[in-house]
Amino acid sequence: MALVNTEKMLNDAKLNGYAVGAFNIHNLETLKAVVKAAFEMNSPLILQTTPGTIKHAGEDYIAAIAKVASEKYDIPIALHLDHGNSFDIVVRCLRVGYTSAMFDGSMLPYEQNVAATKKVVEIAHAAGVTVEAELGNIVGVEDDMYVNEDANAFTDPKMAVDFVEKTGVDSLAIAIGTAHGLYKGEVRLDFDRLKEIRSLIDIPLVLHGASGVPDDLVRKAIELGINKLNIATELKIPFANAIKEVFENNPSESDPRKYLAPGEKSVEEVVKEKIKLFGCGGKA
Template identity: 40%
Template sequence: MPLVTSKEMFEKAYKGGYAIGAFNVNNMEIIQGITGAAADLKAPVILQVSKGARAYANRTYLMKLVEAAVIDTGLPICLHLDHGDTFELCKSCIDDGFTSVMIDASSKPFAENIALTRQVVEYAHDHGVVVEAELGTLAGIEDEVNVSAEDSSYTRPEEVQEFVEKTGCDSLAIAIGTSHGAYKFKPGTKPQLRFDVLEEVEKKLPGFPIVLHGSSSVPQEFVEKINKFGGNMPGAIGVPENQLRKAASMAVCKINIDSDLRLAMTASIREYLAEHPDHFDPRQYLKPARQAIHDMVAHKIVDVLGCDGKAF
């Protein structure tokens, strides 16, 4: 099976009341852990690549690793550019074989966001590729994306219909209270997604797939393990998983997860090296790290996304 777009995935997810996991990838072990869990659970999956990850892994190597995952698992896999910031970057990924791209012009004025998104949509659709756009800005840090809490803003439901009609985008990322990175909310706070905003967006765009970025839950067990073995991470609270499951039962068809994978992998590696200080073979500590990714993704697929058994 070749790489697929997210179009059919989202149509089924919207009707079925579940969401597809979009997991960020950086290297072979992460790709293997994600797709191994998806294959075990017969779940469709989106592998997404940031601008920074593409530069780190080398665009050619990364494409071949994803192609290997398609061959190995036989799953419907969508390869997606996460937070593309220019037309040129989106075009390059499309030309390389990506089946989905995100153009994030959410920091620009409304009219400029529409113009740039429309430019990407026209090129992408001419090449059979789908486009995700964004309205509203999330706080937090993820690669080149860095937005302060003061500069973040909720999506304005009254703008979404005009935006989608003028751009022709295929899905829309909205801001309803999630945030990028591991440092989301201070302990003692009670994060609450703005379901009122989501409901209004759903009314304006019936049947249209909505995306949530910054949706890691930041499990404290991994933060504690990292700190136990030499780290210095402050405590943080992520997005409650029961709220994400509720969003997935509504219009949200794609949920992005990155920080949880990084935390699981880093905690595993720190623990292994602390317990085996004389080991120096990367395979020895990357094997349990890959399993940690697998276990985290499996949990998300079953308990948060609800897309297990939905691959075919």
């Protein structure tokens, strides 16, 4: 099966009350782990990479291995640019075969965000690529971007309506209290805000910073209308820990196959648990 965009998988999730997992991958091993887990769970899948990962690995290399995975496994797989922060990087990803792109203009003044997002939507839709955008700021660190809690602005429901109408985006990432990276204290999500946004907007809604959010809050968010959840930190930590354990037991190990394989397996197990939690297993 060729790579697909996110339109059908996210709208199916919205219609049937579950969410699709979007998992940040960084190399061949993490991609293989995520795809294998999704296939075993018969789940639709969104593979995503940040600009930082693209700088590290190259968008052409990433697209190539994603295409191989999509042809090998008979499940719908989308390749998504996460937090694309410029028109240029979106175009670069479209050229090599990404099927979905997030343009993150949330740090721009509102009207500039609208204009820039609309421009991305026009070129992406012409190529059959779906577009996600963000309104409101999600605290924490994502690549080189840092948003301080004091500057955090939750998504304004009425502004979200205006934004969706003016830009034509396919899905919207909203800020209701999640954070990128590790949480420093108790997680509190503004479910009343989520309910209001869901009642006003008909497109799929996205929750960034889902790593570390307690399962009961994740289930509640899905119940109230979240259709895509992003997971990054909860994959990176077990991958790193599994590799560390190899070297703790055998400090002289030098074969990448020996220390990367346990990391790959650890990611696979986390992805299976997330797919169960999100309710997207069996929905491929």
